[in-house]
Amino acid sequence: MNLTSTDYLNILPLLLVGAGILISLTVEMYSKKSVGFLSWFSFLLHLLVAYYSLYTVNNVSSVFGGMMGTGGTVNIFYFIFNFGAAIVALLSMDYIKKAEIYFGEYYILLQSAVLGMMLMASATDLVMVFIGLELMSICFYVLAGFQRKNVRSNEASLKYFLLGSFTTGFIVYGMALIYGASGSLNIQSIFSMLSAESTPILFYVGTLLFIIGFCFKIAAFPFHMWVPDVYQGAPTSVTAMMSTIGKAAAFSALLLIMLPLIGSKNPQTFTPLFTVLSAASMIFGSIVALAQTDIKRMLAYSSIAHAGYMLIGLAAANDTGASGIVFYLAAYAFMNLGAFGIVSLIEGNGDTEGTIESYAGLSDRNPLLAGLLALFMFTLSGLPPFAGFFGKYYVFIASLEAGNVWIAVLGALSSAISAYFYLRIIVVMYFRKSDVASDNIITESHTSLLGIVISAILVIMMGLTPGSIVRLINSF
Amino acid sequence: MTEFGKILAFMILAIVFVIVGIFTAYLIRPHRPTDEKLLTYECGENAQGSPWVRFNFRFYIVALIFLIFDVEIVLLVPWVLIYQEYGILGFLTGFIFIFLLVAGMIYEWRKGDLEWDRPESEKFMANTFKLPKLTLPAKKIKEEVTN
Numbered sequence: 001m002n003l004t005s006t007d008y009l010n011i012l013p014l015l016l017v018g019a020g021i022l023i024s025l026t027v028e029m030y031s032k033k034s035v036g037f038l039s040w041f042s043f044l045l046h047l048l049v050a051y052y053s054l055y056t057v058n059n060v061s062s063v064f065g066g067m068m069g070t071g072g073t074v075n076i077f078y079f080i081f082n083f084g085a086a087i088v089a090l091l092s093m094d095y096i097k098k099a100e101i102y103f104g105e106y107y108i109l110l111q112s113a114v115l116g117m118m119l120m121a122s123a124t125d126l127v128m129v130f131i132g133l134e135l136m137s138i139c140f141y142v143l144a145g146f147q148r149k150n151v152r153s154n155e156a157s158l159k160y161f162l163l164g165s166f167t168t169g170f171i172v173y174g175m176a177l178i179y180g181a182s183g184s185l186n187i188q189s190i191f192s193m194l195s196a197e198s199t200p201i202l203f204y205v206g207t208l209l210f211i212i213g214f215c216f217k218i219a220a221f222p223f224h225m226w227v228p229d230v231y232q233g234a235p236t237s238v239t240a241m242m243s244t245i246g247k248a249a250a251f252s253a254l255l256l257i258m259l260p261l262i263g264s265k266n267p268q269t270f271t272p273l274f275t276v277l278s279a280a281s282m283i284f285g286s287i288v289a290l291a292q293t294d295i296k297r298m299l300a301y302s303s304i305a306h307a308g309y310m311l312i313g314l315a316a317a318n319d320t321g322a323s324g325i326v327f328y329l330a331a332y333a334f335m336n337l338g339a340f341g342i343v344s345l346i347e348g349n350g351d352t353e354g355t356i357e358s359y360a361g362l363s364d365r366n367p368l369l370a371g372l373l374a375l376f377m378f379t380l381s382g383l384p385p386f387a388g389f390f391g392k393y394y395v396f397i398a399s400l401e402a403g404n405v406w407i408a409v410l411g412a413l414s415s416a417i418s419a420y421f422y423l424r425i426i427v428v429m430y431f432r433k434s435d436v437a438s439d440n441i442i443t444e445s446h447t448s449l450l451g452i453v454i455s456a457i458l459v460i461m462m463g464l465t466p467g468s469i470v471r472l473i474n475s476f
Numbered sequence: 477m478t479e480f481g482k483i484l485a486f487m488i489l490a491i492v493f494v495i496v497g498i499f500t501a502y503l504i505r506p507h508r509p510t511d512e513k514l515l516t517y518e519c520g521e522n523a524q525g526s527p528w529v530r531f532n533f534r535f536y537i538v539a540l541i542f543l544i545f546d547v548e549i550v551l552l553v554p555w556v557l558i559y560q561e562y563g564i565l566g567f568l569t570g571f572i573f574i575f576l577l578v579a580g581m582i583y584e585w586r587k588g589d590l591e592w593d594r595p596e597s598e599k600f601m602a603n604t605f606k607l608p609k610l611t612l613p614a615k616k617i618k619e620e621v622t623n
Contacts, residue, residue: 005565022579029586 007063010070013053013078014122017115020045021108028104038107039093046086046114053078060476066186068122072476076326077121077252084245084333085114090451091341092237098347098443099235101146110241113139117249121256126175126185129253133171133217136249137164140242144234156233163216163226171213177206191260210257211273217250220307221280231300232354236347239296240340243303244333251310251329255322258314267317268402274315275407281308282414289421295343295354298421299336302380305418306332309392312407316398323473324394330469331379331387331462338455339376342369345443356425361434366442368449370429372456379459381422382415387462394470537589541581548577 008015024041028034053075060071088110096102116135123129141164145157175185181203182190216223231239261267285305292298310328313321346362346369347354363370379386392415396408462469477485518524552570559566584590 008565022576025579025583029583 006061010059010061010063011068011122012056013049013075013082014115014118016049016052017045017082017111017118021111021115024104024108024111028108034104035096035102035107038104039089042107042111043086043089045111046082046089050079050082050086053082057472062124066188067125067128068119069124070122073255073322073326073473074122076330076473077248078118080248080330080333081114081117081121081245084248084337085110085241087334087337087341087451087455088237088241088245090447090454091240091337091344093447094443094445095235095237095344095448099147099237100149101235103146106143106146109139109143113143113241114245117245117252120249121252123253123256124187126178126187129256130172130175132249133253134168136246137168137217140164140238140246143238144230144242146235146238150233152233153235154233156230159226160230160234167213167216167223170209170216174206174209174211174213177202177209179206181206187257188260191264207257207270208273211254211270214250214254215277218247218254218307218310219281219304220277220311221284221304222277224281224284224304227304228297228300231303232294232296236296236340236344240337240344243299243340244336247303247307248329248333251325254314255325258317259322262317262319262322271315271317271402271404274311275404278308278311278315279407279410281305281311282411283308286414286417286421289418292421293355293357295356295359295425298356298425299339299343302418302421303336305414306380308414309395309411312399312411313395315407316395316402316404318398318402319474320401321395321398323470324391324398326473327394327462327466327470328391331391331459334455334458334462335376335379335386335388338372338452338459339380341448341452341455342373342376345369345445345448356428359425359428360432362429365434369442369452372452373429374426375456375459377422377425379463381419383419385460385463387459387466390463390466394466534589534592537584541584541589544577544580548574 020042024038027037027041031037057071057075059075060069062069089107092106092110096106113136116132116137116139119132119135120129121132123132141157141161144160145153147153178190179185181200182193184190184193212223216226219227231243234242258270261269282305285301285303285308289298289301289305292301306328310325310332313325313328315321316324343354346359359373362373375386379388382388382392392411396411399405399408399411515522551573555566555570555573559570562569
């Protein structure tokens with residue numbers, strides 16, 4: 001075990017983001033008008049890191065004595081986080097003026113959150129997972145309450161913080177028990193040790209606690225209660241980030257724990273658990289979303305349902321499932337970023353007037369935004385030519401391969417239910433006349449529009465060439 | 477008995493000891509309360525008001541700064557013990573850590589969190605330090621006693 005300079009070269013994406021945070025801090029310290037610079041700086045920084053991590057995707061290695069891994073799936077996750085964060089930076093530029101949170105610290109926290117996510121995705125040691133998770137979560141707690149004078153924002157921050165720190169306790173306790181059972185914190189050695197002989201019950205309890213903690217972070221059913229309030233209360237650009245790349249980060253850690261299981265003797269050890277979680281999340285999310293009148297709450301419940309679809313891939317516990325989840329996460333990240341981007345443009349000043357009724361007649365007032373929102377709603381509901389369909393397709397195929405047919409059927413049923421509330425927004429936009437009361441002003445923002453269009457292009461591209469992306473993920 | 481068993485026995489013994497003590501005292505002591513006796517004990521002084529006053533949030537910032545340097549010491553001690561095994565890179569890695577903390581420190585400094593008296597916030601400080609009006613049971617009891 002020794003430290004070489006190659007280790008530092010291999011974690012260059014992490015170092016770049018870290019250096020970016022320090023530069024942003026310095027600029028914020030010494031300049032009064034730093035926000036404009038910082039927004040473009042973080043956009044370019046994350047774009048650069050996204051490009052670099054895809055460029056070095058083949059450089060698979062283990063660094064710092066098995067604490068972190070680089071290359072392969074890790075770099076694909078880096079790409080999702082950083083490209084997502086770049087789009088969030090674009091969406092935020094005008095939104096944070098409107099939401100009266102025009103501070104440079106917003107972007108510093110954004111970059112720090114991304115650094116935490118990248119640590120989580122690259123960790124091969126439970127302690128690294130924990131450090132990354134905390135770095136990400138603490139930034140999110142602060143960002144959720146960034147509108148200091150808004151009661152809802154404060155509520156969101158407090159709820160998220162209290163429940164989040166509680167579940168962090170679960171995760172740490174789970175890690176302690178796993179360590180007690182296996183005598184190691186390195187994920188690979190934990191599983192190699194356990195497959196040799198009979199597994200102690202302590203290990204199962206520890207893993208269960210660990211999974212419970214992460215189910216909170218990914219917003220799966222019995223641990224979802226924070227989701228609607230936090231997503232509604234937080235500034236919309238922050239919600240866009242939490243619900244997409246934040247969820248992807250939590251999933252990357254969960255996937256990391258479960259990947260060594262795929263090659264082991266009983267890969268389906270946790271299948272019953274994940275099956276129940278995913279079935280409950282899908283059904284609950286889809287049915288409760290039907291009753292929502294606020295678009296941010298509706299998207300929050302749909303986010304619970306999507307966590308359920310992704311858990312199908314984990315329940316399948318095979319390679320198709322793993323690559324399916326990565327594809328689904330990328331697709332979900334970009335389609336939800338686009339949807340929340342449009343919500344942030346239409347949202348009223350001060351109060352959150354995000355009722356679905358206020359979208360009436362949007363096709364007349366702003367046909368471009370209406371068309372883009374319709375596209376995102378189609379892909380969220382999983383209609384064929386877009387990315388959302390192939391995300392669902394791959395996880396369903398994985399569960400069929402694993403012989404878990406009924407959960408795939410349940411998933412298809414749940415998507416059918418969810419089509420109702422996604423398509424309702426399209427109906428409201430195109431077939432209902434707007435009354436004067438709901439005729440709120442749509443913010444003019446070229447940068448937000450750019451971010452939304454980039455997400456739309458990505459969603460269409462991923463829908464057109466899903467095979468090549470899955471082949472890329474599968475090749476590691 | 478295992479080592480943990482001994483600890484458990486010790487804990488049970490401690491709990492039983494306290495409960496028995498309090499219960500015996502309850503049985504044998506005289507029970508003659510007066511208003512003075514029921515006041516919160518503040519080293520013999522009369523109670524000055526509720527402890528639920530709003531603290532200036534600078535106390536929290538100072539506590540946070542303290543925490544940072546507290547953790548710094550905790551993390552630097554193991555580094556000092558083993559950095560030689562990792563050569564010059566291990567040595568420099570420790571300095572990266574210190575540099576990050578210094579950057580945070582400079583940030584706090586520049587943002588004025590280390591300055592206790594800032595002219596522009598005098599009004600705000602006056603508001604936060606104002607004690608609430610004494611409308612508490614303790615005050616009432618005191619008034620009754622003096623009357």
